Amino acid sequence: MTITTKAPFRADIVGSFLRPDRIKQARLQKENGEITAEQLRAIEDTEIIRLVEKQKAIGLQAVTDGEFRRAWWHFDFLGGLVGAEFYESESGLQFNGVTTRAHGVKVTGKIDFDSHPFIEDYKFLHSIAGNHTAKFTIPSPNMLLYRGKIETDIYTNKTDLANDLISAYQKAVQAFYDAGCRYLQLDDTSWASFFSESGLEKIKEQGDEPRELAELYARVINESIANKPEDMKITMHICRGNFQSTFTSSGGYENVSDIIFGSLNVDGLFLEFDDERSGGFEPLRHVNRSDLKIVLGLITSKFGELENPENIKARMKEASQYVSLDQLCLSPQCGFASTEEGNKLTEEQQWDKVKHVINIANDVWK
Template sequence: MTTTASTTSLVYPYRYDVVGSLLRPDTLKDARGKFAAGKIPADELAAIQHDETQRVVTAQADLGFKAVTDGEFNRSWWHLDFLWGLTGVGHYDYHQSYKFHGEKTRTDNADLVGKIAFNPDHPFFKTFSALQAMAPAGVVVKQTIPSPSMLFRDNRSDNWSQFYETWDAYLDDLAKAYHQTIEHFYELGCRYLQLDDTTWAFLISQLNATADDATAHAKYVGLAEDAVRVINQVLNGLPTDLTVTTHICRGNFQSTYLFSGGYDVVADYLGQLHYDGLFLEYDSSRDGDFSPLARIWNHDTHKRLILGLITSKFPDLEDPDEIKAKIQQAAESVPLENLGLSTQCGFASTEEGNHLTEDQQWAKLKLVRQIAQDVWDC
């Protein structure tokens, strides 16, 4: 992210872009299961992961995408595997499923086991370098990691006072650890990084639910303000040729969701964030209308909003004309040149994946590309 928006031109996100995760193939799922059971060594799992990642990188490039991800094949959860790799974060059993509608998750979670710090041996650095080597010439590698706000939610920071005298000191360390982590990704060659975040959808739900309870409402206002503060601390001062975006999700597990509500109650906070782009979920009536977009964009000609109008949860293909009409409707709030298109989320935020086939996944991404090329002639 730039220290001042005017110092860099808008390159990413592209008009059509991959959010992040892709469906895990059975070969990889099987290998992970065998490794967990002690039936194959780590190097055999790594070889299978490498081959399957190379396959989906090639598939994304063949579909015409200018930025590719590793499908998040290096992790089991979209967020926890990264958080566990930070110094000061441990792994514990939450003993509860995350509250998705109609589906039960595994019960892994993360918590503080010491002061938060940058880990120069974070395993994601190795897999990023491997991904760089797989990408065809002229194709950009996009690295996805969870937002730092994901560490002060869902009981993950309940014991912060064991390690810090003040909450602010904890948040400062968290921001510093993330900033240094992103700087190291940059040193490894990363020029496009995305912070995935369900915190804003959580806040939408809670701010709406507590609208008539001033005390409870103030708690979530404080969390929103903390999220803005920490995220901007992370982003400020990064190299000017590094693009950082965010993806805002309402939950994505086996084709179901966690949260509902439009962006209106968090639009002003989102408008303060120093991102180059925001991927915004817009595939169902649970997401509200486009009226908050102007406040999220906040007249920043450098910033691009990517509309997640194509669902990754279900296989049926959307009507291209209906999607184009929605894009034009959104352009009444934000200039068309500052918009783009994607699926509403990835296809497998956890290794279980959504309820569609790999062929249906590629058909969804092909549709994203075709519609974007028609709308923006890109």
């Protein structure tokens, strides 16, 4: 395979992996007071080391900690911001017939970033990455705009909250960089609200104008990463929901494709293209930068069956009609465990999926 030395890589991953039984057991033991937080962290350390070695062994260039220390892909980080809190909500999130646990994040004060525990989590990953690139994932700042319950008089409109989020994330980006991070990914489900007519109607019902909201989301992303150092790569994963192999949203990128592909200043976009819910590749015509990497999520992380590699190659060829093959990469469409419950496939199937990505990429970029 032609080696790409800068992230994102030809064969890449979104980030999360199925939690080992040992971690699940240890978290229950911690909740029951049977082990300490320090003992739980030691168990997580051991399992993360094992995970990283596995990622290296199968041929990935970027390695993650699998989000093993988190219960949620977004709430854990957002709840650690100054002015935000993780809380027990009245009901869970609805996922195509399945409901999550009743958790959420609320804004109780002025949003800021200071001494976040995820910095130490990154430092541990960095310490064991060796010659591989340590990739770390955090939720997009838009997720607090999208999911945050406002319980303070400080913010009477989205713009004021957005401005403080930008400041907080600028500090976060610098903090991760200072800790050694050169590959940071922002995960974001808020964009999926624009992909369907029902989503657009819901935005309007909440008092927002869809185009103005999309432009606000783009500004938040761009200004949050505006000061990133030159040698740091920041990508974004746009998701339609991922909980126990289900989803929350459907629809293609067309409604906001000019904004996503034409105005976001990220270094790469991880995009879901694994089934008909994602629409076609035509929105990629708005890509107007030769340095923007488009990571095609053509391999589903929701189920264990392996896709026909020739079908995947054919779809990549189709995408290359809109974006040069040199700008394309391949990955699973999402992580394998956006929450600690994980998707409905085995660890063996999970690793077969990752190997599938690598093998296909090796064939495409010989």
